[in-house]
Ligand code: SF4
């Protein structure tokens with residue numbers, strides 16, 4: 110089955126869709142509740158700092174851990190790769206005459222393909238974590254790190270249990286199925302000679318293991334059999350007990366919305382064991398390298414060591430929510446799964462998987478270690494693009510965009526070429542939908558008759574058309590000078606939104622300049638893996654904005670975050686002054702101008718809000734747009750305002766089915782109340798949602814926050 | 829009114845599905861344990877091949893953690909450890925004076941346990957065993973106890 114086909118199949122899996130939809134919403138609520146009690150950001154920062162430090166000192170921590178653990182009777186092994194780890198464990202089994210093994214959850218064991226290897230040696234292996242046991246019975250991979258069987262219904266589980274036990278099972282009552290598992294696995298625990306577990310933390314200071322579980326199987330695995338093998342990656346090493354306890358304030362909260370899991374077990378060496386011939390537990394700790402030590406020195410990718418395998422990056426991922434873990438992961442699932450697949454497991458699989466990411470940033474926002482996952486995924490895509498040589502799109506983009514006049518001439522030519530097809534309402538109307546194929550789920554925007562840069566020349570006429578003389582009562586006149594950064598989509602496709610912003614600026618006396626040499630921000634080039642050209646256009650923009658401005662304002666959240674973060678991160682000092690001045694429209698009006706409801710006339714519009722990924726997460730702007738909407742109209746909160754609309758630039762053309770579903774869900778939510786308008790701060794989202802609302806004949810109007818404000822001022826002026 | 833560590837402990841332990849029995853002193857605690865044993869039945873054979881002292885496992889916690897409703901039990905001893913794992917009903921005695929505010933404040937205790945020149949096994953127990961692995965339905969009681977009773981000594985006046 111082709112990958113595209115697999116995705117289509119997943120989207121048709123009604124059970125999976127309902128389960129993951131429900132989970133996405135409930136997970137968010139549960140997570141928010143338990144994080145409200147602690148300082149989330151500080152705890153995440155602490156994990157980041159501790160793990161970054163541990164990655165740098167990996168060898169030192171390993172030595173310390175080994176010495177301390179061996180002092181207390183454990184045997185520590187270091188395996189350079191998966192094969193060596195499998196051999197070490199098989200040898201331990203052999204030398205201790207082991208016939209039966211019970212296992213608790215270990216993602217590292219999945220990573221090295223342990224079960225198949227041990228079973229081949231004639232040893233019986235039983236998974237004991239309920240979800241792992243279910244997928245083992247079905248000969249499947251886990252579809253989630255924390256909930257391995259989330260893709261299965263209770264009926265499917267009951268069928269599997271009937272096969273395994275030879276007895277009829279209740280197909281409705283989950284609690285009875287859980288009882289079956291308890292009864293079925295209990296004798297296996299008692300009969301096993303060896304237990305294999307993972308470990309969540311390897312604490313160097315005392316050579317101890319910390320193991321986090323809920324079901325209680327983990328403790329039986331490491332207590333009942335005479336031999337215990339703990340398998341963990343070198344990345345699990347951390348310096349102190351304090352570090353582990355601090356991280357434990359985040360891990361369960363992020364994984365399952367619990368304050369703490371039912372059990373956290375600290376094993377420090379080989380304790381007394383009745384079944385063992387020596388009277389002490391035979392404890393082996395196998396530390397897996399498998400590329401980790403090298404990666405710890407990578408300036409960009411070493412941050413993956415901050416991962417505590419909480420699974421949150423999958424839980425909030427809009428693509429995971431739609432297609433499930435088997436298509437949004439490999440051994441590991443979700444954003445971290447994409448990265449680890451590339452680094453460790455299967456490059457061919459990673460190439461497909463990494464295309465999936467829409468770049469919404471939701472994963473980064475919740476990650477226990479604050480890993481910049483979208484950035485890593487983007488980098489992997491760029492590397493693949495480079496290896497593949499030049500796709501036509503990249504070559505074209507590079508040719509067209511290196512020189513601004515060429516690029517803008519090209520856009521004008523396209524406007525001419527689309528003429529016979531463009532409708533009056535700004536959508537491409539007259540092309541048969543068949544030509545769009547799967548893209549037909551939204552109407553595509555036409556290029557505007559006049560770009561903003563052309564309209565700019567005649568601004569005196571359209572700005573003067575309305576009464577802008579300051580009114581004595583409520584009008585501020587501010588001495589602020591800004592430069593406007595348009596961005597391609599607004600400049601050429603949605604100039605009326607910039608016109609609305611200009612009216613707001615004029616009303617409050619803000620002095621505006623529009624440097625003509627500005628060009629594309631470069632974000633689409635980065636997405637295509639065209640870093641060199643992206644740097645070229647960045648330099649052109651910096652040069653275009655050398656004037657004395659209080660701020661560089663843009664109505665495009667994507668441009669804003671790219672100009673602010675990527676420019677500074679990539680060009681350093683060269684971009685610092687420029688990046689520092691960049692601000693999004695809503696923050697500028699709300700925070701810098703300080704405008705409030707006193708400055709606006711309240712419209713009778715009921716306005717729902719879509720928080721664009723690049724605004725609410727990349728820039729962390731949450732309050733300003735909502736406050737402005739409340740000031741100028743009636744803000745109508747709707748569910749999941751911060752979830753992605755599915756645009757993602759050229760991504761929506763690669764994954765039209767997923768993009769469509771995200772858009773559809775977004776519009777469902779926005780239309781769930783009595784909103785008349787849906788406001789947002791990003792032209793990408795506008796194109797997606799306006800096009801979708803048009804195609805689906807929704808009653809809601811999609812507008813920029815600037816348009817809400819302009820309409821309010823207009824209404825006030827007419828009073 | 830500000831919540832005391834004990835109040836918070838009780839609320840959080842109950843949120844994790846533990847049943848908290850607040851008693852004034854040791855004598856009352858012993859009575860409470862007997863009452864639980866009597867009610868839950870003390871049949872030793874309910875748990876498979878391995879004989880257990882009773883169908884109700886009883887251990888004593890060294891510390892508690894208020895913020896999470898957790899009992900910290902030193903379970904170096906294997907038989908004692910199994911008391912917290914195999915029976916369907918688990919009882920933990922905890923002195924309210926031993927309740928610490930949060931996880932980080934347990935570090936000195938844990939460090940002392942782990943630096944005595946011998947191996948150790950310390951269990952943090954928060955509620956009964958649980959799973960949500962089938963359709964995310966929360967089910968209490970998987971491989972560990974189905975019920976967790978905390979007898980909190982000096983818990984409330
Ligand atoms: S950026 Fe968004 S789409 Fe991409 S992996 Fe993260 S959550 Fe998923």
Ligand code: SF4
Pocket residue numbers: 415416417418419420421422423443444445472475476477478479480
């Ligand atoms: S990458 Fe972050 S969010 Fe994802 S599993 Fe690891 S720690 Fe959790």
